Amino acid sequence: MSIPEQIKFKPKITVFHCFNAFSDPSLVSNGNFEVKSVKMACSSLTREVFLLRAFESGADAVVVLVCPVGQCDYLQGNIRAARRVARMKKLVDEIGIDGKRLNIYNVTRGDKSAVAEIIQKTVSDLAVLGPNPAA
Amino acid sequence: MIVGEQKPLAEIKNIVAPYSKILILGCGTCVKTCFAGGEDEVATLASALRLSMKKDGREIKIDELTVERQCEDEFLRQAASNISGSEAVLSLACGAGVQMVADRFKKTPALPGVNTTFIGILEKQGLFTEKCLGCGDCVLDRFAGICPVTCCSKKLLNGPCGGSQNGKCEVNSDIECAWQNIIDRYKALGQMDRLTAYYPARDWRNSSAGGLRKLVREDHVI
Numbered sequence: 001m002s003i004p005e006q007i008k009f010k011p012k013i014t015v016f017h018c019f020n021a022f023s024d025p026s027l028v029s030n031g032n033f034e035v036k037s038v039k040m041a042c043s044s045l046t047r048e049v050f051l052l053r054a055f056e057s058g059a060d061a062v063v064v065l066v067c068p069v070g071q072c073d074y075l076q077g078n079i080r081a082a083r084r085v086a087r088m089k090k091l092v093d094e095i096g097i098d099g100k101r102l103n104i105y106n107v108t109r110g111d112k113s114a115v116a117e118i119i120q121k122t123v124s125d126l127a128v129l130g131p132n133p134a135a
Numbered sequence: 136m137i138v139g140e141q142k143p144l145a146e147i148k149n150i151v152a153p154y155s156k157i158l159i160l161g162c163g164t165c166v167k168t169c170f171a172g173g174e175d176e177v178a179t180l181a182s183a184l185r186l187s188m189k190k191d192g193r194e195i196k197i198d199e200l201t202v203e204r205q206c207e208d209e210f211l212r213q214a215a216s217n218i219s220g221s222e223a224v225l226s227l228a229c230g231a232g233v234q235m236v237a238d239r240f241k242k243t244p245a246l247p248g249v250n251t252t253f254i255g256i257l258e259k260q261g262l263f264t265e266k267c268l269g270c271g272d273c274v275l276d277r278f279a280g281i282c283p284v285t286c287c288s289k290k291l292l293n294g295p296c297g298g299s300q301n302g303k304c305e306v307n308s309d310i311e312c313a314w315q316n317i318i319d320r321y322k323a324l325g326q327m328d329r330l331t332a333y334y335p336a337r338d339w340r341n342s343s344a345g346g347l348r349k350l351v352r353e354d355h356v357i
Contacts (some may be wrong), residue, residue, distance in 0.1 A: 048179045056185060072245040094143070095144065095183055095186045133190045
């Protein structure tokens with residue numbers, strides 16, 4: 001995975017993911033960016049405070065990967081996660097570190113290329129956003 | 136339950152601005168149920184404040200604690216050591232809880248982090264609706280269990296006003312007409328004759344209009 005040249009720092013991305021949506025061990029850091037993976041039994045376990053604590057721990061961006069709508073093994077976990085992330089995006093804006101650093105994506109089970117694209121997009125977005133100003 | 140809503144982060148930041156070491160004190164009863172001031176909200180607010188202050192180049196030490204009920208000594212006492220170790224307490228309880236902290240810990244500023252909104256019910260997950268004004272003279276027996284004092288925008292005891300349309304209030308079309316609901320329920324209960332009863336003006340001295348209210352239970356006072 002390449003990295004835009006204009007990035008002058010090594011982005012840290014924390015990925016919360018339902019292990020039904022994504023459990024590939026290849027989701028690891030490389031020399032250009034660092035990925036921390038937080039596995040959940042269902043995305044309904046996405047708790048607001050953990051998203052913020054990821055930023056407190058130094059993440060430049062936080063990504064939540066959930067199953068597509070209608071495909072949650074526990075019926076509504078992905079919908080609940082989406083609501084919480086939407087609320088937290090506003091709070092991250094209020095905090096002053098830009099809600100664009102927090103995003104949620106629906107991922108079809110086993111779609112490695114989709115996840116790679118999401119990470120690539122996040123790295124590109126961070127080229128514009130810069131490092132987490134509260135890290 | 137008492138329903139409340141957490142204040143915006145910017146307002147809370149202004150409130151705690153003079154302090155560098157605070158306790159965020161949650162309440163595990165009403166405001167926990169309405170997602171304003173339980174353990175989760177205390178933790179989330181603490182994290183948000185730390186991040187926001189750090190972004191501004193400021194440091195703040197935040198202690199976090201939630202007691203079962205801030206409005207009772209028995210529970211509030213558990214927070215004594217946390218409170219004595221803080222410059223101020225940001226209470227996420229209702230207004231009663233904040234004032235209880237102020238009253239019991241006179242040397243520590245008690246600050247509100249929640250706007251107390253109303254006495255209400257959990258209509259469905261995530262939706263809270265006002266149901267009681269605490270008027271001090273309950274009339275629910277006369278109105279089929281629906282309170283016109285709270286639910287009618289005009290607080291009419293002798294309704295309906297005639298302004299509602301399709302069961303919605305003319306003051307706000309998002310609100311159900313309380314009197315439409317009262318009539319529907321009278322019908323269901325076979326009590327339509329109650330609609331012809333006349334109710335004289337209330338004595339509002341039992342409400343907050345009569346000044347600060349106290350309730351004394353002599354059998355519990357020692």
